[in-house]
Amino acid sequence: MELIFIGYFLDIIFGDPYWMPHPIIFIGKSISRVEKLLRGYFDEDKKARVGGVILAIVIISGTYLVTFSILYFLKKYSIVLANIVEIFMIFQILAAKSLAKESRKVYYPLVEGDILKARKFLSYIVGRDTSCLDAGEITRATVETVAENSADGIIAPLFYIFIGGAPLGMAYKAINTLDSMVGYKNDKYKDFGWASAKIDDVANFIPARLTGILIVLASITLKLDYKNSFKILLRDRKNHSSPNCAYPEGAVAGALNIQLGGTNIYFGKSVYKPTIGDKNRELDFEDINRAIKIMYAASVLGICLFGIIKYCLLRLM
Numbered sequence: 001m002e003l004i005f006i007g008y009f010l011d012i013i014f015g016d017p018y019w020m021p022h023p024i025i026f027i028g029k030s031i032s033r034v035e036k037l038l039r040g041y042f043d044e045d046k047k048a049r050v051g052g053v054i055l056a057i058v059i060i061s062g063t064y065l066v067t068f069s070i071l072y073f074l075k076k077y078s079i080v081l082a083n084i085v086e087i088f089m090i091f092q093i094l095a096a097k098s099l100a101k102e103s104r105k106v107y108y109p110l111v112e113g114d115i116l117k118a119r120k121f122l123s124y125i126v127g128r129d130t131s132c133l134d135a136g137e138i139t140r141a142t143v144e145t146v147a148e149n150s151a152d153g154i155i156a157p158l159f160y161i162f163i164g165g166a167p168l169g170m171a172y173k174a175i176n177t178l179d180s181m182v183g184y185k186n187d188k189y190k191d192f193g194w195a196s197a198k199i200d201d202v203a204n205f206i207p208a209r210l211t212g213i214l215i216v217l218a219s220i221t222l223k224l225d226y227k228n229s230f231k232i233l234l235r236d237r238k239n240h241s242s243p244n245c246a247y248p249e250g251a252v253a254g255a256l257n258i259q260l261g262g263t264n265i266y267f268g269k270s271v272y273k274p275t276i277g278d279k280n281r282e283l284d285f286e287d288i289n290r291a292i293k294i295m296y297a298a299s300v301l302g303i304c305l306f307g308i309i310k311y312c313l314l315r316l317m
Contacts, residue, residue, distance in 0.1 A: 007090025015097030048191035095153035156207035208244035218297035253277025
């Protein structure tokens, strides 16, 4: 369990080093190659879902087995070396510092009034079209990203790492990457990406709800509107096409007394998303920093909660 805490604090301090290849890059390249191979056999409408199921099984199980095998064989050689490698894997699985860093790359140009630069940096972290967004929409998109990725990038990976170590944590990242690459509902992926999207929904079911509660608790420690955070979490938890995203977004919207959701442009098409939260005030640039603080506080509460639960379970065994 100590390995998880070390990996977590390394991520908080350093984040992902840009000079070092990230495991997600290799997972992403594997997805592209396997998809290209399977498309040759399962590209027809009726077969596309079968191909998508095979893609998900190959990538998720392959990621788990590779990670598990590396640690298994290292342990036979040296427990110390295996522990160091697992710490490094955990460090790379988590994304708190990177999420904060990439979000602030949007925040600083907004403060400086450089809307074009803010749009550019936002385009690196969201899937929507950012070319015509104004400052308020850019701020909203960034806050939504921080809220959603508090679950996807931090709490959910921690949840699975505490259950099954780095191998299960890395398998979760494979699920998340599959969803981000092929889990779209457009013509190309509505069938082929169906399995990846559904698996991601199932994998995030518990972590997303835990993240919502942790954000409410974080709002207490940060002296934000925790009562409204809990209220909006419950009220608007279904106001999203995803069965999970509205939980962290609702908790953040309530804590900051802002409204998220609305119309976005994806691949040239307008997509309306139900609103989350009440428009008690207009969004301002500082809401990005406030969302980042909530994310950090929720992550600290999350790792402490998971650590206590695991400690108690180990004592009972």
